[in-house]
Amino acid sequence: MGTNSGLPTQLVEWTTDQLGWNGRCRFSPLGTGVGARTYLVSPTGIPARVRSRRSPDAVLRILPNRSPEFASGVLSREARVLRVLDGAVIAPVVLGVDATGAEAGQPALLTSRLPGRAMTLSKGSDWSWVAMTRKIAGVLVDVHGAIPAGDPAVPSVGFDWLQPTALGVTAEYAPNPWGGFWHELHGLAEETKVAATGFIQRDFRVVHLLWRRLGSQVSGIFGWERAGYGPRGWDLARARLDLTLQCGGSEAADLVAAAYEEAEGEPLGDRRFWDLAVGLSSIDALDSWGRGYAELGRGDLKLQTLQVRLLEFLRHR
Numbered sequence: 323m324g325t326n327s328g329l330p331t332q333l334v335e336w337t338t339d340q341l342g343w344n345g346r347c348r349f350s351p352l353g354t355g356v357g358a359r360t361y362l363v364s365p366t367g368i369p370a371r372v373r374s375r376r377s378p379d380a381v382l383r384i385l386p387n388r389s390p391e392f393a394s395g396v397l398s399r400e401a402r403v404l405r406v407l408d409g410a411v412i413a414p415v416v417l418g419v420d421a422t423g424a425e426a427g428q429p430a431l432l433t434s435r436l437p438g439r440a441m442t443l444s445k446g447s448d449w450s451w452v453a454m455t456r457k458i459a460g461v462l463v464d465v466h467g468a469i470p471a472g473d474p475a476v477p478s479v480g481f482d483w484l485q486p487t488a489l490g491v492t493a494e495y496a497p498n499p500w501g502g503f504w505h506e507l508h509g510l511a512e513e514t515k516v517a518a519t520g521f522i523q524r525d526f527r528v529v530h531l532l533w534r535r536l537g538s539q540v541s542g543i544f545g546w547e548r549a550g551y552g553p554r555g556w557d558l559a560r561a562r563l564d565l566t567l568q569c570g571g572s573e574a575a576d577l578v579a580a581a582y583e584e585a586e587g588e589p590l591g592d593r594r595f596w597d598l599a600v601g602l603s604s605i606d607a608l609d610s611w612g613r614g615y616a617e618l619g620r621g622d623l624k625l626q627t628l629q630v631r632l633l634e635f636l637r638h639r
Contacts, residue, residue: 329361332427337363337382340418340432349382358385362435379435380417384428393429394421399477400547401431406475410468411461412436412542436542438532442620443568451577455565459581461540462526462561466554469521479524479552484599486511500602503636507598514595516553524548526557527564529614555596558582563600566635567611567628568620575635594639601636608632 329349338347343365352360363380383400385393398421407413414433420426443454469476482488489511493504523530525545532542562575583589604611608628615623 330427332425333384333430336420336426336430337380337418337432341365341380352381358383363432381414381433381435383431383433386428390423390429394423396547397421397429397431400549402475402477403546403549404433406473407468407546411464412540413546414542414544436532436544438534438541440529440531440618441533442615442618443528443565443574444620451574452581455574455577456581457540458528458531458561459578459585461531461543462523462557462582463585465523465526465543466520466557471518471520471551476521477550478518479522479548479550479556481516481552481556483603484511484516499633500605503598503602507595507602510592510595510598514592518551519554520551522549522552522554522557524550524552524556524560526560528561528568529564529618553596555590555592556600558590559593559596559600562597563604563632563635566638567608567623567631568615570631571634572638575638597638598636601632604632 334347334349338344341347341363346366348364348366349361350364352362361382363382383397385396388396397419401416401419401421404413404416409415414436416431416433418430418432420430423429483492486508489504489508493501493508496504523543523546525548527545530543530545531540532544533539534541558579561578565574565578566572568574579590579593609625612623612625612628615621
């Protein structure tokens with residue numbers, strides 16, 4: 323087994339080989355996603371004051387609870403997008419990838435460690451709502467402008483489930499209290515063109531931003547495994563929902579939308595459609611989102627609270 327990690331020796335050896343480290347290293351869990359595990363990889367025996375210069379920490383991602391085929395697809399896609407980004411935004415740099423697991427023993431992705439730490443927001447915090455939402459919106463504008471259209475290495479994001487025919491079936495069988503919203507989304511789908519409008523992160527949430535100090539500077543963005551060409555309205559609605567779940571009410575969500583549209587110079591359009599699409603597609607994810615919030619110190623955001631706030635989000639116009 324790997325040093326101080328519980329990880330297989332083959333995976334540990336592949337990691338240290340990719341990093342060019344001789345000797346032992348430490349693997350510290352950074353949290354879990356849906357089927358994913360992430361580790362901070364640090365060399366041992368090197369003082370911290372020189373480690374950042376000679377052997378900076380890295381981040382290892384694996385998906386041990388998913389099939390090798392699924393894990394291979396997710397991690398190879400993420401590596402491909404990160405390589406195309408290549409410093410265009412504050413995203414990790416790929417240090418090594420074994421999509422098939424032939425060398426690491428399982429599909430694995432190794433990236434640079436971004437500075438800063440993830441945080442959650444809440445009403446009553448000692449920072450300016452306007453300043454914070456402007457920073458978040460500015461980062462999203464940068465993401466959407468990071469990769470021009472037409473790069474063959476960037477995949478397209480599928481939204482076939484938002485076609486009117488598919489939504490009609492879903493709306494017919496959707497249970498309360500969500501059924502009415504599904505019917506509304508179905509109606510809007512008849513007049514909304516669901517098409518790729520540029521590069522999107524697809525999982526743009528405030529908890530996927532790293533901060534040097536809350537309210538001062540965004541130092542990194544993670545969670546790129548689903549990025550590609552798609553409708554930008556999805557990203558903005560995703561950020562709006564995340565803010566609503568964390569803070570309650572609509573103030574922060576509306577501020578970030580206004581700041582985004584101001585920076586872009588024009589209204590995004592179809593905002594109600596994308597709020598409904600993102601909100602309804604997140605119903606089953608609330609439990610995992612709640613666990614993620616708890617890991618960041620927000621144990622108050624229980625499932626019932628998140629469900630109530632999701633309803634608030636869907637009702638807000």
